[in-house]
Amino acid sequence: xxxxxxxxxxxxxxxxxxxxxxxxxxxxxxxxxxxFVVETCLLSSRWKLLLTSMPFLNFSSCNFGxxxxxxxxxxxxxxxxxxxxxxxxxxxxxxxAANDFCVRKIADYVCSHNVQQLTIxxxxxxxNNPPFLFTSNSLKHFTLTSIVIGACNITPKTPWDFPAxxxxxxxxxxxxxxxxxxxxxxxxxxxESFVINVDVEEFDIITPRLSDLILIGGKCxxxxxxxxxxxxENLTIYHCFIKLLNAPSILSSLxxxxxxxxxxxxxxxxxxxxxxxxxxxMPYKEEDALKTIHMLQKLYSARYVTLxxxxxxxxxxxxx
Numbered sequence: 600x601x602x603x604x605x606x607x608x609x610x611x612x613x614x615x616x617x618x619x620x621x622x623x624x625x626x627x628x629x630x631x632x633x634x635f636v637v638e639t640c641l642l643s644s645r646w647k648l649l650l651t652s653m654p655f656l657n658f659s660s661c662n663f664g665x666x667x668x669x670x671x672x673x674x675x676x677x678x679x680x681x682x683x684x685x686x687x688x689x690x691x692x693x694x695x696a697a698n699d700f701c702v703r704k705i706a707d708y709v710c711s712h713n714v715q716q717l718t719i720x721x722x723x724x725x726x727n728n729p730p731f732l733f734t735s736n737s738l739k740h741f742t743l744t745s746i747v748i749g750a751c752n753i754t755p756k757t758p759w760d761f762p763a764x765x766x767x768x769x770x771x772x773x774x775x776x777x778x779x780x781x782x783x784x785x786x787x788x789x790x791e792s793f794v795i796n797v798d799v800e801e802f803d804i805i806t807p808r809l810s811d812l813i814l815i816g817g818k819c820x821x822x823x824x825x826x827x828x829x830x831x832e833n834l835t836i837y838h839c840f841i842k843l844l845n846a847p848s849i850l851s852s853l854x855x856x857x858x859x860x861x862x863x864x865x866x867x868x869x870x871x872x873x874x875x876x877x878x879x880x881m882p883y884k885e886e887d888a889l890k891t892i893h894m895l896q897k898l899y900s901a902r903y904v905t906l907x908x909x910x911x912x913x914x915x916x917x918x919x
Contacts, residue, residue, distance in 0.1 A: 617643065617645050617646070621649060621652065624649055625649065625652075625653055625654055625655060626655075628649070628653065628655070629653075629655030629657060629688070631657065632657055632658070632659045632661075632662060633656060633657055633658050633659075633672075633673075633676055634659075634662045634663075634672065635662075636650065636653070636657075637650060637676065650676075650679075651679060651680055651681045651684075652680075652681050652684045653680070653684075654684060654685065654686055654687040654688070655686075655687060655688045655690075656676070656677075656686060656688070656689050656690065657690040657692075658672075658673050658676075658689075658690065658691050658692065659691075659692035659694065660692065660693055660694045661692065661694040666701065669701070670701050670704065673701065673704065674704060677704070677708055682712065685712060685713045685714075685715075686708075686712050686713070686714045686715075687714075687715050687716060688714075688715070688716040688717075688718070689705070689708070689709065689714050689716070689717050689718070690717075690718045690719075690720075691705060691717075691718070691719045691720070692720045693719070693720065693721050693722060694722055705717075705719075709735055709737075709738065710734065710735055710736075713736075713737035714735070714737060714738060715737055715738065715739045715740065716738075716739060716740040716741075717738055717740070717741050717742070718741075718742040718744075719742070719743050719744070720744045720745075721743075721744065721745040721746070721771075722745075722746055734759070734760040734761070735760075735761055735763075735764075736762060736763060737763055738761055738763060738764055739763050739764060739765050739766070740764075740765065740766045740767075741761070741764060741766070741767050741768070742767075742768040742769075743768070743769050743770070743772065744768070744770040744771065745770060745771030745772060746771065757781075758777045758778055758779060758780045758781040758782075758805075759778055759779065759781060759782060760781045761781065761782045761785070762781065762782070762783055762784065763784060764782045764784060764785050765784055765785060765786045765787065766785075766786065766787040766788075767779075767782065767785060767787070767788050767789070768788075768789040768791070769789070769790055769791070769793065770789075770790075770791040770792050770793070771791070771792045771793070772793055772794075773793075773794045773795070773796055774790075774793055774794070774795050774796065774802065775795065775796035775798070775799055775802075776799075777803060777805060779804060779805055779806045779809075780805040780806070780807075782806065783807055783808065784808055785806050785808060785809055786808060786809060786810050786811065787809075787810070787811045787812075787813075788804070788806065788809055788811070788812050788813070789812075789813040789815070790813070790814050790815070790817060791813075791815040791816055792815065792816040792817075793814075793816070793817050793818075793819075794817075794818050794819065795817075795819040795822045795824075799822060800821070800822060800823065801822065801823045801824075801825060802819070802822055802823070802824050802825070803824075803825045803827055804824065804825070804826050804827065804828065805827045805828075806827070806828045806831075807828070807829065807830070808830055809828040809830060809831050810830055810831060810832045810833065811831075811832065811833045811835075812826065812828070812831060812833070812834050812835070813835045813837075814834075814835070814836045814837070814839050814841075815837045815838065815839070816837070816838050816839065817839040817840065817841060818840055819839075819840065819841055819842070820840040820841065820842055821842055822841065822842055823842055823843045823844075823845065824841055824843070824844050824845070825845045826844065826845060826846045826847060828847060829847060829849075831846070831847050831849075831850060832850065832851040832852060833850075833851065833852040833854075834846055834850055834852070834853050834854070835853075835854045835855075836854070836855045836856070836857065836863075837855075837856045837857065838856065838857045838879075839857060841863060843863065843864075843865055844863050844864060845864075845865060845866070846864065846868075848866060848867070848868050848869050848870070849868075849869070849870050850868050850870070850871060851870060851871065851872045851873070852871070852872060852873045852874075853868070853871060853873075853874050853875070853898070853901075854874075854875040855875070855876050855877070856875075856876075856877040856879075857877075857878070857879060858878065858879050863894070864894070864897055866897070867896075867897045867898075867899065867900070868897065868898060868900055868901075869900050870900060871898055871900045871901040871902070872901065872902050872903065873901065873902065873903045873904075873905075874898050874901040874903070874904045874905065875904075875905040876895075876904075876905070876906050876907070876910065877906075877907040877909075877910075878891075878907065878909050878910055891910060
């Protein structure tokens with residue numbers, strides 16, 4: 600069989616990747632950090648145009664020697680974008696302390712370019728009350744993640760003004776005051792590894808259209824949390840220490856995992872459809888079992904109840 604060198608050369612020299620549609624190339628490049636994307640796009644004029652129209656921007660300070668160089672790079676990329684093209688997703692990864700310049704630059708860009716999804720990942724402290732956390736008419740999905748609990752202390756004088764926001768995920772932050780009442784379209788809220796300010800005895804979550812609430816790893820054992828959410832349907836609580844949780848009686852689904860906490864709810868629920876209860880394994884005394892029964896009595900309206908084996912294995916004499 601004769602080997603066709605000319606045909607092989609034609610296949611190798613052809614740039615098939617560049618012939619892909621812009622939308623697909625944008626998707627591929629969205630998986631990488633913007634520093635790598637910029638270096639790649641400098642290879643050809645075709646790719647340089649792609650860079651200016653990127654709808655997904657992923658900035659990380661990990662690949663820079665200092666925050667100043669990172670801020671300069673980020674400013675350069677944002678300035679040279681095609682400003683007629685909206686940004687659908689903006690990701691920001693701070694490997695180190697976030698300075699005011701970077702924060703304000705992102706704040707201005709989010710507000711002026713109709714960014715719909717914003718994700719911020721922190722390893723150190725964020726300046727208190729960063730401006731971009733308080734107003735945006737376009738933002739629909741916002742995630743603020745800190746690996747250091749309490750790295751961001753959010754104590755605004757007025758509620759966050761996110762009228763278009765539908766999903767919000769906050770991790771590792773300190774909460775205080777009314778934050779969500781102006782998020783009139785918020786449907787899904789996740790609070791993870793959160794702390795409520797020590798000066799706060801009662802914390803209100805005011806969300807007129809919230810349907811799904813997830814609380815994970817909350818440390819606020821001296822705080823009463825009031826869920827003022829008339830449309831709340833699904834409530835999930837995982838490893839939280841809360842003094843008392845006042846939830847709407849119209850709740851449809853409740854999932855609780857953690858230490859036995861029979862005093863968590865003050866009132867009964869009237870329209871529960873599904874309940875799942877899972878206690879963490881620990882020495883289980885008779886008085887704990889009686890308190891568990893008392894808690895379950897508040898859930899009498901549930902159509903389907905799932906209990907883990909640890910609860911079911913409680914000595915029968917205790918349940919009688």
